Amino acid sequence: MDFSLHYNHVGYAPAASKEFLVAGGSSVAVPACFQLVSVSGEVVFSGAMGERGTCSYTGEFLWQGDFSAFSIPGHFRIVVVDDAGTPLARSREFEIAERLMGEQLALTLESFYFQRSGVELPADRARKWARPAAHLDNCLEFHPSMNRAGTWNAHGGWYDAGDYGKYIVNGGVSVGTLLLAAELLEVGRGRVVRPVSFRTNLLEEVRFELEFFLRMQDTDGGVFFKVSPIRWDGFVSPAQSDLNQKRQILGKSTTSTLNFAGVMAHAHRVYRNVYPAFAEQCLGAAIRAYSWAIKNPDVTYPHNTEGSGGYGDERYDDEFFWTRAMLFRELPQGAAHAGLSETELLQALQQDMERCPAQMGLSWRDTENFGWIALALQDNDSIMQAKARAALVCVAESIVEHCNADAYGISLDKFVWGSNGVIANHGLTLMLANLWNPDTRYVKSARGMLDFIYGKNPVNTCFVTGAAWSSPKFPHHRICHSDGVEDPIPGLVVGGINADRQDMHRFPHYPGPQPGFSYTDERCSFASNETAINWNAPLVALLSLME
Numbered sequence: 001m002d003f004s005l006h007y008n009h010v011g012y013a014p015a016a017s018k019e020f021l022v023a024g025g026s027s028v029a030v031p032a033c034f035q036l037v038s039v040s041g042e043v044v045f046s047g048a049m050g051e052r053g054t055c056s057y058t059g060e061f062l063w064q065g066d067f068s069a070f071s072i073p074g075h076f077r078i079v080v081v082d083d084a085g086t087p088l089a090r091s092r093e094f095e096i097a098e099r100l101m102g103e104q105l106a107l108t109l110e111s112f113y114f115q116r117s118g119v120e121l122p123a124d125r126a127r128k129w130a131r132p133a134a135h136l137d138n139c140l141e142f143h144p145s146m147n148r149a150g151t152w153n154a155h156g157g158w159y160d161a162g163d164y165g166k167y168i169v170n171g172g173v174s175v176g177t178l179l180l181a182a183e184l185l186e187v188g189r190g191r192v193v194r195p196v197s198f199r200t201n202l203l204e205e206v207r208f209e210l211e212f213f214l215r216m217q218d219t220d221g222g223v224f225f226k227v228s229p230i231r232w233d234g235f236v237s238p239a240q241s242d243l244n245q246k247r248q249i250l251g252k253s254t255t256s257t258l259n260f261a262g263v264m265a266h267a268h269r270v271y272r273n274v275y276p277a278f279a280e281q282c283l284g285a286a287i288r289a290y291s292w293a294i295k296n297p298d299v300t301y302p303h304n305t306e307g308s309g310g311y312g313d314e315r316y317d318d319e320f321f322w323t324r325a326m327l328f329r330e331l332p333q334g335a336a337h338a339g340l341s342e343t344e345l346l347q348a349l350q351q352d353m354e355r356c357p358a359q360m361g362l363s364w365r366d367t368e369n370f371g372w373i374a375l376a377l378q379d380n381d382s383i384m385q386a387k388a389r390a391a392l393v394c395v396a397e398s399i400v401e402h403c404n405a406d407a408y409g410i411s412l413d414k415f416v417w418g419s420n421g422v423i424a425n426h427g428l429t430l431m432l433a434n435l436w437n438p439d440t441r442y443v444k445s446a447r448g449m450l451d452f453i454y455g456k457n458p459v460n461t462c463f464v465t466g467a468a469w470s471s472p473k474f475p476h477h478r479i480c481h482s483d484g485v486e487d488p489i490p491g492l493v494v495g496g497i498n499a500d501r502q503d504m505h506r507f508p509h510y511p512g513p514q515p516g517f518s519y520t521d522e523r524c525s526f527a528s529n530e531t532a533i534n535w536n537a538p539l540v541a542l543l544s545l546m547e
């Protein structure tokens with residue numbers, strides 16, 4: 001068959017909107033109708049195909065079908081036929097079931113457990129992906145650029161991605177996103193009820209990273225930037241990496257310190273009723289970090305490294321906004337706290353809002369939405385709360401406009417490195433705005449984004465490992481390629497389509513020259529097939545808010 005069907009390979013929730021696309025090949029046939037066929041061969045639903053138009057980034061002409069009106073659980077296939085009833089395209093079997101997105105939520109949350117560094121993952125929990133403790137990182141030397149004697153204990157935390165680095169900047173945006181999910185799942189805040197065990201697992205997993213964060217704070221309040229191997233590791237296990245080379249600690253910078261402060265203030269909110277002493281420790285650490293950043297407002301990231309990513313960001317306004325907004329919520333009203341007065345914070349926040357307009361989503365580089373979201377979720381100042389809510393509704397509207405104009409229903413202007421993370425982040429913004437401004441268009445567009453991530457995309461790939469038949473088998477992930485297990489660790493989102501193709505010198509086989517075909521399931525493709533915690537985190541947060 002000359003036609004290609006694009007649909008969610010995991011499946012659809014019974015009450016969800018259910019759309020799919022068909023891309024025409026060179027055939028002159030025209031898709032006229034579709035049928036939904038059960039496993040016993042019975043046609044349970046049929047509908048007309050409509051024209052969607054030409055996709056600007058693949059050149060495909062697309063038709064769309066919609067079976068949202070069908071909501072009976074079961075296993076089905078889509079069959080697209082022409083006017084004469086001749087089949088043109090057939091999907092694989094997929095499911096309609098309530099539990100699917102909840103399963104994906106648990107799967108991707110668990111991927112953070114598999115990213116744990118420095119500890120044993122025992123078989124009773126990690127199953128066939130069990131591994132011994134390695135990269136203890138409890139006696140690290142400082143990078144020579146720091147000109148500092150002695151050693152440092154930076155044990156624990158998550159590996160960032162497919163490499164063995166641990167970065168505060170990217171850890172910060174990831175943990176901040178997961179804290180948001182945890183905050184909204186607290187009884188009475190979010191609109192979706194998840195099992196208590198889910199929130200408990202989330203809080204335990206996030207705490208693992210937060211304990212590492214606390215170890216990354218220097219005695220003067222500043223926070224180190226990263227822990228990394230001296231050179232990039234090959235595709236070896238953590239234990240083998242320890243035999244091959246040393247690791248080091250680097251930093252400090254204004255971005256890492258403020259990322260830390262924003263996250264720690266947020267952690268106070270989320271853990272205060274669960275682990276009160278830990279929550280107080282987090283708040284104290286946040287205040288010390290913020291004070292350091294006020295005295296050191298433009299300390300750049302470490303430039304002189306090998307063996308790790310840069311996360312280079314020299315704009316600090318957005319991180320200041322994030323931290324101040326989080327601290328503002330946590331400080332007792334009207335009172336000065338550890339040298340920080342509420343009035344000073346308020347004045348600075350007014351300027352932050354002017355300088356840092358709300359964005360369509362969060363990223364490691366642009367963190368202002370944490371500020372806007374914190375203000376939208378606070379009740380100390382109703383004027384500021386209303387302003388923040390309106391700002392986020394405004395960007396939600398823009399996301400919906402983008403989705404409606406896009407052939408695949410997503411909101412990107414361009415496919416960048418980690419496009420799946422950008423998509424999930426835009427979906428998350430929609431679901432947040434939906435909390436205070438419920439709108440079925442927001443939910444529909446957010447679902448469309450999830451459909452894209454799980455298979456309704458130009459490369460017919462479910463971008464999450466272990467989720468569907470088309471999931472990546474060869475992610476750019478050192479553990480997956482060194483653990484002797486054929487199946488990759490499940491629940492990892494790969495970066496996805498990336499029109500910049502920075503890995504061409506490794507000779508990946510992209511399926512076509514158009515930007516929308518810039519993805520390949522090959523280990524060498526670090527630009528499209530790596531996973532990273534900052535792409536997994538918004539997927540967890542988005543799924544946790546889906547109704």
Ligand code: 9MR
Pocket residue numbers: 160161162163165308309310311417418526530531532
């Ligand atoms: O996600 C990062 C992307 O935005 C940058 O363009 C890219 C190049 O600097 O780096 C990505 O982050 C990588 C990090 O530098 C090192 N660990 C793996 C990360 C994901 O590929």
